[in-house]
Amino acid sequence: MSSQDIPEENLPAEQDHHAHGAVSVADEKNPFADPGLPPHEHRIQDIDERAAKRSERVVAMLFTVSMLATVGFIASYVTIPKDKAIFVFPIGHISALNFALGLTLGAALFCIGAGAVHWARTLMSDVEVADERHAIAAEPEVKAKVLADFKQGAKESAIGRRKLIRNTMFGALTLVPLSGVVLLRDLGPLPGTSLRHTAWSKGKLLVNMNTNEPLRPSDVAVGSLTFAKPEGVEESQEDFQNVMAKAALMIIRLQPDNIKDKRELEWSHEGIVAYSKICTHVGCPISLYEQQTHHVLCPCHQSTFDLSDGARVIFGPAGHALPQLRIGVSEEGYLQALGDFEEPVGPAFWERG
Amino acid sequence: MKKLSARRRHPLAAVVVLLLALACTGGLYAAFAPASKAQADETSQSLTIEEGKKLYAVGCASCHGKGGQGSSDGPSLVGVGAAAVDFQVGTGRMPAATSQGPQVVKKKNIYTQAQIDQLAAFIASLGAGPAVPTKDLYGPDGADIAAGGELFRTNCAQCHNFVGSGGALTKGKFAPDLQGVDPKHIYEAMQTGPQNMPSFPDTTLSEKNKKDIIAYLDSVNSSKTVNPGGLNLGGIGPVSEGLFAWIFGLGALIAVAVWVAARTAKAKKS
Secondary structure, eight states, rough: OOGSSSOOOGSSSOOOTTSSSOOOOOOOOOOOOOOOOOOOOHHHHHHHHHHHHHHHHHHHHHHHHHHHHHHHHHHHHHSSSTTOOEHHHHHHHHHHHHHHHHHHHHHHHHHHHHHHHHHHHHSSSOOOOOOOOOOOOOOHHHHHHHHEEEEEHHHHHHTOOOHHHHHHHHHHHHHHHHHHHHGGGOOOOOOOTTTGGGGGOOBBEEETTTTOOOOGGGGSTBBBEEEEEEOOTTTTTTTOOOOOOOEEEEEOOOOHHHHHOHHHHSSSSSSSEEEEETTTTTOOOOOOOETTTTEETTTTTOEEEETTHHHTEEEEEOSOOOOOOOOEOOOOOHHHHHHHHSOOOOOTTTTTO | HHHHTTTSSTTHHHHHHHHHHHHHHHHHHHHHHGGGGGHHHHHHHHHHHHHHHHHHHHHHHHHOOOOHHHHHBBOOOTTTTHHHHHHHHTTTTTTSOSSSSOOOOOOOOOOOOHHHHHHHHHHHSSSSOOOOOOOHHHHSSTTTTTHHHHHHHTTTTHHHHTOOOOOOSSSTEEEETTTTHHHHHHHHHHHOOOOOSOOOOOOTSOOHHHHHHHHHHHHHHHTTTOTSSSHHHHHHOOOHHHHHHIIIHHHHHHHHHHHHSSSOOOOSSS
């Protein structure tokens, strides 16, 4: 609705331009004149009672829709089974319950907000109000009184004269926070040497994570990728994740002629090599293995290791080569570890250097 | 009858009669022609290999060598097995237009399944390798979707992402999205390890494991997948979700705030 629709007699009389806030005029002491607030303009709702009624109805309607949406939320929570799926274009097949709950709660909240905004903009008072700043400093009398009170209090407590009390109080206040610091010890047991050891040790068989069977050298084909856990570590164990976070192992097989690193060849068995699956940068599981380039890539920060060359870092932020596990074959013909990793697995820590 | 004879001199009458005659002859031939299965199996096998060899000479030999021994442009195909051929040719990756570039990508397959089978038979005759899986190996019957999910996250998710949406590798290489890939081709890829993908032979990832993985992919990454949370934004994890929330979610809020503030409520528009 534009101003043309407003009947002439309904327009307010000329405004009192200086109604709100103090206004100053430029003179010698104050060279900057304060222009004051611009004249207040009325809204259609201030002038036309029918428009105000309309706004009121719109706001009330929004609040009512919100109430209905909340009722709808409760109703869908009660009635829609949680495994029912519906097709909604363009989202696809989604859970009917999630969709209904989101839609109704969204509508309920949106209508409260929209109603409040419409109410504030069209019906609540929009008269501009100026609030003058007050001086930051306190009055001199108030200051003097506070200082006098403070001095009197210090004198009455005799803190300056009874030095023993003063010093012991300072001591007590200084020591109290220490109890909080000591409690930090409860954050967990000290790591000890656990960062340097894993669940691997001499004679432990390499057990295939997929089939839970010990691996034979003939199982591992050139170009394949297999993950293994140490014999005796079971998923039902309470600390399984903690143990595997250090012991996770990936096994690949290369043509022995392709192995460039002498120690890697020595620690392998017929081209089968076993490396830690934990990135030496920040410990992400790293197994994006490219079988033609023999590179393994970390998904977190793109550290790349060359598994045909002692898992040397060829790109990215990792600081150490991946630790290799020395493997051999047991008497029954299964792949077995010939010891733990020689160096700590995973990211560097400060004692490691 | 009067209606028909009235139209016998219509210019299209001859065409209609000809079409009818052709359809009749074709139908009669199809009904009475001798069944091709009558031939002896052994002869057909060697014939298939012979046909495959001819196809190989035209489409593959320039890179992989006349006897499949490989060259500087393509690896040896001795011992890769029929499954590798069925995957590479069936997904259109082979024959590749060029051996340049980070990796050979999926494109339109130009061979019929019969021709692929002939090629596969020829390659399989060069050296033993994995055979093309039968439908009961990759079909959904008896598969454990939950176990498949665990196996997928252990063996595949590092490259193909949690629900098989694919992901980036080094130097322009990537692991492709697995949606819409024929279950047979997924099975063959696991068996043979095409290009830079490591292989997962039956000795380390059993036939049942592979079936479970395929059933998992079918349940989480196919056109009939139910996504309880709504828009999955490609299923590639927190990056796309965060981007969507920050740009579209926050953007919409800012746009509404600007729109509310820009519209004056005054009766007299300035």
